Amino acid sequence: MKVTIAGGVHGNELIGIYIVKKLMRENFWLKDIAIDYLLANPKAIKECRRYIDYDLNRSFSQEALSKDSHIYEYERAKVLKKRLEDTDFLIDLHTTTANMGITIVLSKDDPLSANIAKILAREYENVKILRWFGTEEGNFINSCVKSSITIEVGPVCQGVLDASIFFNTLKVLKRALDILRKDEKMDEKVVCYDIYDYRDFPREDEELAGMIHPEFLGRDYQLLHHGDPIFLRFDEEEIFYEGEPSYPVFINEAAYYEKKIAFCLAKKNML
Amino acid sequence: MKVTIAGGVHGNELIGIYIVKKLMRENFWLKDIAIDYLLANPKAIKECRRYIDYDLNRSFSQEALSKDSHIYEYERAKVLKKRLEDTDFLIDLHTTTANMGITIVLSKDDPLSANIAKILAREYENVKILRWFGTEEGNFINSCVKSSITIEVGPVCQGVLDASIFFNTLKVLKRALDILRKDEKMDEKVVCYDIYDYRDFPREDEELAGMIHPEFLGRDYQLLHHGDPIFLRFDEEEIFYEGEPSYPVFINEAAYYEKKIAFCLAKKNML
Numbered sequence: 001m002k003v004t005i006a007g008g009v010h011g012n013e014l015i016g017i018y019i020v021k022k023l024m025r026e027n028f029w030l031k032d033i034a035i036d037y038l039l040a041n042p043k044a045i046k047e048c049r050r051y052i053d054y055d056l057n058r059s060f061s062q063e064a065l066s067k068d069s070h071i072y073e074y075e076r077a078k079v080l081k082k083r084l085e086d087t088d089f090l091i092d093l094h095t096t097t098a099n100m101g102i103t104i105v106l107s108k109d110d111p112l113s114a115n116i117a118k119i120l121a122r123e124y125e126n127v128k129i130l131r132w133f134g135t136e137e138g139n140f141i142n143s144c145v146k147s148s149i150t151i152e153v154g155p156v157c158q159g160v161l162d163a164s165i166f167f168n169t170l171k172v173l174k175r176a177l178d179i180l181r182k183d184e185k186m187d188e189k190v191v192c193y194d195i196y197d198y199r200d201f202p203r204e205d206e207e208l209a210g211m212i213h214p215e216f217l218g219r220d221y222q223l224l225h226h227g228d229p230i231f232l233r234f235d236e237e238e239i240f241y242e243g244e245p246s247y248p249v250f251i252n253e254a255a256y257y258e259k260k261i262a263f264c265l266a267k268k269n270m271l
Numbered sequence: 272m273k274v275t276i277a278g279g280v281h282g283n284e285l286i287g288i289y290i291v292k293k294l295m296r297e298n299f300w301l302k303d304i305a306i307d308y309l310l311a312n313p314k315a316i317k318e319c320r321r322y323i324d325y326d327l328n329r330s331f332s333q334e335a336l337s338k339d340s341h342i343y344e345y346e347r348a349k350v351l352k353k354r355l356e357d358t359d360f361l362i363d364l365h366t367t368t369a370n371m372g373i374t375i376v377l378s379k380d381d382p383l384s385a386n387i388a389k390i391l392a393r394e395y396e397n398v399k400i401l402r403w404f405g406t407e408e409g410n411f412i413n414s415c416v417k418s419s420i421t422i423e424v425g426p427v428c429q430g431v432l433d434a435s436i437f438f439n440t441l442k443v444l445k446r447a448l449d450i451l452r453k454d455e456k457m458d459e460k461v462v463c464y465d466i467y468d469y470r471d472f473p474r475e476d477e478e479l480a481g482m483i484h485p486e487f488l489g490r491d492y493q494l495l496h497h498g499d500p501i502f503l504r505f506d507e508e509e510i511f512y513e514g515e516p517s518y519p520v521f522i523n524e525a526a527y528y529e530k531k532i533a534f535c536l537a538k539k540n541m542l
Binding site: 018021022025026048049097155157158159160161162163164166167207208211212213214217232234235236252254255257258 | 289292293296297319320368426428429430431432433434435437438478479482483484485488503505506507523525526528529
């Protein structure tokens, strides 16, 4: 079985990058598994930026992969798609500025990936499962492979390392490899969250007009009710949530300001 | 008296940028003071990056200002120097990923600036005074004017807003303007911190080999003793502080990784 461990799909998310570098340097290996270490966006890593021209993790749609382009990440996506051809399982490491602990993101309905996520979520109190089956912006790198998990950890600022989160992420990554190697199975149902909608910041003529409300900041995975404060405008007016009870995630993720996502809304389900 | 309020000297430090935009939109004014609102690095603000070619807040040395160059920030520095010619007082707004609360940075030995810093530090519990008289990398924007304070707030990630910190910063900024307007004076001595040295991360062949130690992270302005842990290497080895007792600041500031500064060391003095 060939497992690819990817860091640096986003060049300013340092934890994944330095976990990959550490394991490469230590020649970390496991019986029965061939590990391919991937630093996915070398130019962006060098410049410590999320991307050079376009978000690499939205560059894997058919359209992007099929046309010639001057977008560095579109060209890079073609190279990566080829490299991932014989990968059986992809583990993609990310960080978020949101207070999401360790989130296992599942990007398609795949039993092998779901099984690993469930075992991790049962074993570690701070591990949650989030299903996010793609965006209109373009496909994730996971779309290249049959089975995968994204390990998304936070809160971590872009461009910095956090030692506690680094070693917690590494522990979960190694356990995921272990589950794969031993082909462990779990039949019980486990809680998961399904993203179904987004909310943008208040804006005026496209320009930001407010921020996440201080009472809402950091409350990822905590049930949000109709009438709860979500934004505080620069003019100090409060804005309240309208909608059905939901679990918010990616609250105040730095990279999503330009995507017009202040936070995502998820429903709680059983997997 | 003409006061310039600058945001966006670093394009990904959003709090200063949106405070300046808010005050401009509200036409905020004060009797007896002419306020000039400055968004210092428009290209970097648009791209939400610290800078395009070089750190604008290190682009004000004679050398940078005197030569023609293809460095966007060097050219921008010349424009700003001209614009600041008739400014009596500059208030420059910054954020840091370090846990520094609200820090009033003084960049030269100037009685008017020191007086304002002292009044603010006495009035607000979370306001500290830090003296930093320049770096070898190049001069700060403050070097253009006779009197100035930098308001440096954290912890805030690059590229995000934090509503509590936003409104606390605005409160301190408005109080600073008030002190200027009323020409308030304070004669008591107040604690201040003087940066006198830096420490880089552990590295191997230039490459990062470790992170801030979890027990050290967030302990800005807390006395650091010989033998205290400061770094945790990727191979899990701990590294301990060697040197005289000092007050660390800018611990794990994202923008300083490339400057080879893991944290700065300061001495406590009276101002």
